[in-house]
Amino acid sequence: MSEPRGRSTQRHATATDVARLAGVSQSAVSRAFTPGASIARETRARVEDAARALGYRPNAIARSLTTRRSRIIGVAAAYLQNHFYPDVLEALSKGLQARGYHLLLFTPDAARDADPLLQEVLAWQVDALILASTTLSSALAGQCRAAGIPVLLFNRTSRHADVSSVTGENLRGGRLIAEFLVAGGHKRLAFIAGIENSSTSRDREAGFTGWLAEHGHAPPLREVGLYDFEAASAAARRLLARSDRPDAIFVANDHMATAVSEVARHEFGLRIPRDLSLVGFDDTGPARWPSFSLTSFAQPLHPMVDAAVAMVCEMIEDPAAPTRHQVVPGELVVRGSARIPPEGCVSRGDALVWRPVQETVV
Amino acid sequence: MSEPRGRSTQRHATATDVARLAGVSQSAVSRAFTPGASIARETRARVEDAARALGYRPNAIARSLTTRRSRIIGVAAAYLQNHFYPDVLEALSKGLQARGYHLLLFTPDAARDADPLLQEVLAWQVDALILASTTLSSALAGQCRAAGIPVLLFNRTSRHADVSSVTGENLRGGRLIAEFLVAGGHKRLAFIAGIENSSTSRDREAGFTGWLAEHGHAPPLREVGLYDFEAASAAARRLLARSDRPDAIFVANDHMATAVSEVARHEFGLRIPRDLSLVGFDDTGPARWPSFSLTSFAQPLHPMVDAAVAMVCEMIEDPAAPTRHQVVPGELVVRGSARIPPEGCVSRGDALVWRPVQETVV
Numbered sequence: 001m002s003e004p005r006g007r008s009t010q011r012h013a014t015a016t017d018v019a020r021l022a023g024v025s026q027s028a029v030s031r032a033f034t035p036g037a038s039i040a041r042e043t044r045a046r047v048e049d050a051a052r053a054l055g056y057r058p059n060a061i062a063r064s065l066t067t068r069r070s071r072i073i074g075v076a077a078a079y080l081q082n083h084f085y086p087d088v089l090e091a092l093s094k095g096l097q098a099r100g101y102h103l104l105l106f107t108p109d110a111a112r113d114a115d116p117l118l119q120e121v122l123a124w125q126v127d128a129l130i131l132a133s134t135t136l137s138s139a140l141a142g143q144c145r146a147a148g149i150p151v152l153l154f155n156r157t158s159r160h161a162d163v164s165s166v167t168g169e170n171l172r173g174g175r176l177i178a179e180f181l182v183a184g185g186h187k188r189l190a191f192i193a194g195i196e197n198s199s200t201s202r203d204r205e206a207g208f209t210g211w212l213a214e215h216g217h218a219p220p221l222r223e224v225g226l227y228d229f230e231a232a233s234a235a236a237r238r239l240l241a242r243s244d245r246p247d248a249i250f251v252a253n254d255h256m257a258t259a260v261s262e263v264a265r266h267e268f269g270l271r272i273p274r275d276l277s278l279v280g281f282d283d284t285g286p287a288r289w290p291s292f293s294l295t296s297f298a299q300p301l302h303p304m305v306d307a308a309v310a311m312v313c314e315m316i317e318d319p320a321a322p323t324r325h326q327v328v329p330g331e332l333v334v335r336g337s338a339r340i341p342p343e344g345c346v347s348r349g350d351a352l353v354w355r356p357v358q359e360t361v362v
Numbered sequence: 363m364s365e366p367r368g369r370s371t372q373r374h375a376t377a378t379d380v381a382r383l384a385g386v387s388q389s390a391v392s393r394a395f396t397p398g399a400s401i402a403r404e405t406r407a408r409v410e411d412a413a414r415a416l417g418y419r420p421n422a423i424a425r426s427l428t429t430r431r432s433r434i435i436g437v438a439a440a441y442l443q444n445h446f447y448p449d450v451l452e453a454l455s456k457g458l459q460a461r462g463y464h465l466l467l468f469t470p471d472a473a474r475d476a477d478p479l480l481q482e483v484l485a486w487q488v489d490a491l492i493l494a495s496t497t498l499s500s501a502l503a504g505q506c507r508a509a510g511i512p513v514l515l516f517n518r519t520s521r522h523a524d525v526s527s528v529t530g531e532n533l534r535g536g537r538l539i540a541e542f543l544v545a546g547g548h549k550r551l552a553f554i555a556g557i558e559n560s561s562t563s564r565d566r567e568a569g570f571t572g573w574l575a576e577h578g579h580a581p582p583l584r585e586v587g588l589y590d591f592e593a594a595s596a597a598a599r600r601l602l603a604r605s606d607r608p609d610a611i612f613v614a615n616d617h618m619a620t621a622v623s624e625v626a627r628h629e630f631g632l633r634i635p636r637d638l639s640l641v642g643f644d645d646t647g648p649a650r651w652p653s654f655s656l657t658s659f660a661q662p663l664h665p666m667v668d669a670a671v672a673m674v675c676e677m678i679e680d681p682a683a684p685t686r687h688q689v690v691p692g693e694l695v696v697r698g699s700a701r702i703p704p705e706g707c708v709s710r711g712d713a714l715v716w717r718p719v720q721e722t723v724v
Contacts, residue, residue: 033485055508072466072486080448081647089451090442093469097479102486104434105465107455117459123395124434124464146417229647258651266652285443285591289620290628291653 013054022050073312074121076106077132079227082255083284087301088132088154095309101127108134115140122149128312130154135199136161150315154308155299157199157325164315166308166326168299170200170281174207174250176332177279177297179356181248182217183341186277189220190246192235192260194227194253201227201252204281208250221246225256232256236263240270247276248338254280254287254296261292261337277338283330293336304328375416384412435674436483438468439494441589444617445646449663450494450516457671463489470496477502484511490674492516497561498523512677516670517661519561519687526677528670528688530661532562532643536569536612538694539641539659541718543610544579545703548639552583552608554597554622556615560589563614566643570612583608587618594618598625602632609638610700616642616649616658623654623699639700645692655698666690 019026024043031037032047050056073096080086093103104124108117115137121129122144129144132154136144141161144151153165181189191208194201209219223239225232232251236259239246251257257280264270264278272278280287283298307326315321331353334345344354381388386405393399394409412418435458439451455465466486470479477499483491484506491506494516498506503523506513515527543551553570556563571581585601587594594613598621601608613619619642626632626640634640642649645660669688677683693715696707706716
């Protein structure tokens with residue numbers, strides 16, 4: 001592997017220099033700096049000593065032109081205000097770092113078309129693309145397929161494109177929450193949607209309203225909170241100012257549910273759960289804080305990220321592998337923000353979770 | 363610019379093919395795909411049409427070997443649990459994207475030595491390195507300088523290395539908070555530190571204790587919260603269980619202050635601010651939620667990020683530029699979590715901020 005000149009004026013040491021000083025082959029130098037490559041511990045130590053003495057830095061970019069692997073994975077993540085995504089990003093980054101990959105980060109706007117930005121990502125010859133909280137067009141998905149670049153949707157699915165995904169149990173979670181609130185004796189249910197064309201919001205709502213319809217209940221009141229703190233606060237104000245105010249709200253994620261909790265208690269003087277039950281989705285940080293003590297369907301972050309890391313590595317090894325949709329099971333974690341039905345709560349570690357006596361499976 | 367073969371089996375279109383179809387020079391094709399390069403609108407449109415028709419993708423990596431600019435900036439960010447950093451990351455990413463740069467993300471552990479990971483980053487021929495909530499050794503700083511790679515510390519300074527930085531007013535903020543709490547009539551002050559060797563925690567504490575000492579007040583009680591929610595909760599429990607319980611706590615950041623607020627109200631049954639005043643630092647999301655209504659010294663995120671983006675771009679243009687330490691001014695934003703002194707509050711937009719009648723400047 002030859003090393004192009006760097007930006008500073010002195011000549012940089014090359015892999016050949018290092019090999020000569022260490023008394024090993026050039027291929028041994030290359031292996032010493034290739035994540036995951038097999039090399040004897042003693043050889044690696046000699047190469048590292050020589051590299052240090054000469055101020056040699058391997059050039060991952062030049063290497064990528066030889067290996068056709070950049071070891072860079074493009075990650076598009078929007079909506080970092082929601083506690084869930086920074087945690088995802090950190091876990092993804094650590095999981096991929098451990099496998100010798102690094103993340104090239106892109107931050108499209110959550111509500112906007114991410115295609116133009118993703119086009120740019122592709123110029124970096126990324127080994128794969130992970131889209132968290134965003135999706136892509138079928139045209140771009142086709143372009144990635146033609147270029148042999150695996151794409152994985154994280155916490156999203158695509159209606160339009162045949163793309164692999166890792167999600168939580170959005171549909172089952174929505175159904176379970178409907179059943180939980182009905183079992184808790186609530187009569188006037190409401191739903192606050194996130195971004196309406198996101199698969200998470202659609203699937204959670206479909207599960208919620210589907211279960212209610214199948215069991216002869218009226219459809220819930222409905223407002224849209226766009227997965228945004230301010231928009232969710234406004235949605236809560238509209239619902240809570242009604243004369244037929246709901247006695248329970250399923251909010252499509254915890255980030256919005258904390259906003260709804262603040263508005264209900266501090267602006268409307270409601271007691272939770274006595275006057276109003278709230279259930280969220282994600283089970284992120286603030287859900288566990290005593291101020292919120294939010295009942296929430298857990299999306300298990302680390303199992304989801306582990307699944308994503310494993311899947312993306314498999315897809316890089318075999319870009320022709322068929323599309324897969326992995327759904328990581330979650331639990332309805334019961335805390336103090338919603339009335340608790342007389343039956344169905346079970347301890348799970350230090351948490352309480354709810355399961356209906358006989359869950360209807362669709 | 364020639365295009366190496368991609369991973370898929372068909373031959374990829376080259377810049378030459380695009381130039382031929384568009385009827386323009388190869389240099390025009392290259393300029394059309396170089397962020398910031400000058401090119402006539404009509405020429406660019408013809409190049410883009412031809413590129414689309416041929417399925418041509420520019421290769422940013424091959425380009426970087428020619429231009430000696432990767433247009434990748436390495437960003438190390440730890441501690442994404444703190445609301446402040448995801449917001450920083452998103453703003454940095456958007457600011458740099460707008461200038462044609464992308465972020466290669468690294469997530470070292472906040473409390474650990476980041477050097478080994480940063481060594482890896484350098485292999486990617488990054489144009490610059492931004493370290494948020496982490497710092498680097500003087501050895502690594504020297505290595506970056508020798509390689510001509512600018513380094514910028516964000517929200518940190520280094521005691522050991524001569525590295526440029528952008529920070530908020532940590533020292534002045536700490537001083538102002540001491541004065542604010544004393545003006546509010548508090549008698550038993552306490553400080554909860556973050557990670558003790560971080561410059562933010564050190565400077566905030568130095569300002570706080572320095573002002574108290576200069577004005578003849580007893581040194582505050584002290585505990586360490588490691589910038590961690592659980593550790594801060596434990597620190598609060600130790601302070602609040604004392605017989606000489608403090609009547610005011612300055613917590614080194616808001617992330618920890620929310621933890622302290624939860625413990626004080628929900629475990630010790632204290633009323634805030636009647637029984638206990640709390641002041642944080644950062645003025646991040648939950649500080650504004652009515653449940654916390656936290657008085658906090660604001661680190662103005664967007665001005666800090668704008669300063670960082672401008673500085674890093676200047677440093678890339680002129681790697682020999684002298685080290686600079688930019689301190690972005692902030693304000694003590696007054697909300698409901700601490701007793702309000704009779705004088706010194708002034709309106710500032712829709713916020714209330716506090717300034718002593720005559721601020722002592724050091």
